[in-house]
Amino acid sequence: MGKKIKDLTSSGGDEDRKIKRKRKLEEEAQINGEVIETPEISASKKSDKKKKKKEKKNGKEAENTQLENGSKLSEGFNGESGKKKKKKEEKRDGEVGEEEKKSYGVVVVSGKNSGDSKYAPLSSFADSKLPDNVLECCKGFAKPSPIQAHAWPFLLDNRDLIGIAQTGSGKTLAFGIPAIMHVLGKRKDEKSRRVNPLCLFLSPTRELAQQIADVLCDAGKSCGIKTACFYGGTSKGPQLSALKSGIDIAIGTPGRLKDLIEMGACRLQDVSFVVLDEADRMLDMGFEQDVRSILSKTNSARQMVMFSATWPMEVHQLAQEFMDPNPIKVVVGSEDLAANHDVMQIVEVLEENTRDRRLVALLDKYHESQKNRVIVFVLYQKEGDRVERMLQGRGWNVVAIHAGKPQSTRTKSLALFKSGTCPLLIATDVAARGLDIPDVEVVINYSFPLTTEDYVHRIGRTGRAGKKGVAHTFFTKENKGLAGELVNVLREANQHIPPDLVKFGTHVKKKESKLYGAHFREITADAPKATKITFADSDDE
Known part of the structure; x- marks a missing residue:
């Protein structure tokens, strides 16, 4: 611990004596590798510490409020402040500005x-x-x-x-x-x-x-x-x-x-x-x-x-x-897949048998008006059909798409969702990539995907074209092998990491990706070629 130079005013010593003593202490400190703090600096540091502590507390409160009110996709959430807008307009044409760098x-x-x-x-x-x-x-x-x-x-x-x-x-x-x-x-x-x-x-x-x-x-x-x-x-x-x-x-x-x-x-x-x-x-x-x-x-x-x-x-x-x-x-951006920073990611660790009840509660929260677009991602076709029936039985206006449905049904369901006629969609990963559906405000991952890469693609259905979005994900103990990669995704995007997720461990088995770990199996050159299986009711998926 560094020595403090005391205020000598009260001791009655003259100014020269105070200066000499201060210099002597400084020289001794330099020789011993210690840190000198004057009363003014010390007070300033204490003030800074208090300030940082207060900011940290306020930040934590803001984070908790954000998690509690994730459904409030208000104008303030999707809009821009006057200063930001002005800054954006002032940017030179062609110059990649800070907002674009973030995106x-x-x-x-x-x-x-x-x-x-x-x-x-x-x-x-x-x-x-x-x-x-x-x-x-x-x-x-x-x-x-x-x-x-x-x-x-x-x-x-x-x-x-x-x-x-x-x-x-x-x-x-x-x-x-x-x-x-x-x-x-x-x-x-x-x-x-x-x-x-x-x-x-x-x-x-x-x-x-x-x-x-x-x-x-x-x-x-x-x-x-x-x-x-x-x-x-x-x-x-x-x-x-x-x-x-x-x-x-x-x-x-x-x-x-x-x-x-x-x-x-x-x-x-x-x-x-x-x-x-x-x-x-x-x-x-x-x-x-x-x-x-x-x-x-x-x-x-x-x-x-x-x-x-x-x-x-x-x-x-x-x-x-x-x-x-x-x-x-x-x-x-990066050759490594990066999560969209315009999406607020909320990960909830729960038991598998509580997902139905929690999904309904979240739809009451995020889809109360039944007008805003929400996508619920599932892992398997049968799971998609079951969730669709369950929600329809509870009075929700919902459609579903997956590779097992006839193409005419898939096309019709997607058209209804895009037009807003039926703004609640249940989907497998056929809808996770590439689809540009405007104004999807919320993505709910009812089932966690098989890879973290697919997770990033799923949540990318919202927060598009500069708008903000919310992705609420259910994570169960069956998914614990992907906990480490998911923690890295959340950390890279400066998102809240739930303590229950960290309990599964943060180890990533193989680091093929700098951010998230391995997304694909490494196949040796002498490995046998894969055989494509074609099903009777589907010739391309």
């Missing part, structure tokens, strides 16, 4: 000639020098999102590109606009429309394929671009008719596209622009052989684009095989 993180671009000035990120839509009819779909946005601003210069220059960005970052238009320009460039000197498509987009799920198609249909309408979507669980008739009449862009799931190719109805030899969206999920679902087979049918001089939330070895190997040796890589 998207730092952008890292690598690859051959990636530092060339001609690939400078766009600061406005005008900088892209794209035709007005192509940019018609971007009128609702002030400027390109970070992934668009950095990816467009490369994609418009026909470079192969790997994009890693969180969901809701505008990645559909990041590869969609260059695809439209690719078609326009190819069609420029042709008098008649070709039958075969020039662009191909592959997606792991039907819902995501349909969403991409909706965005591209809207974006390409003003340019005369014809788009069609192909997925299983529905009649092939309309899809065959679309192929016969001729299309520019084909969007689909691997299972159905492979069927159409084998029938001789879909010919991809003219495809020179290919996009694999959610590539990691596609391989995780067992589509690797189908993807390889489809890619082998496209033009060998194709431009390849791969978007993925994470970058496991399997995706890396696929990129090495089908892309340029040194493709451009644009990472917005």
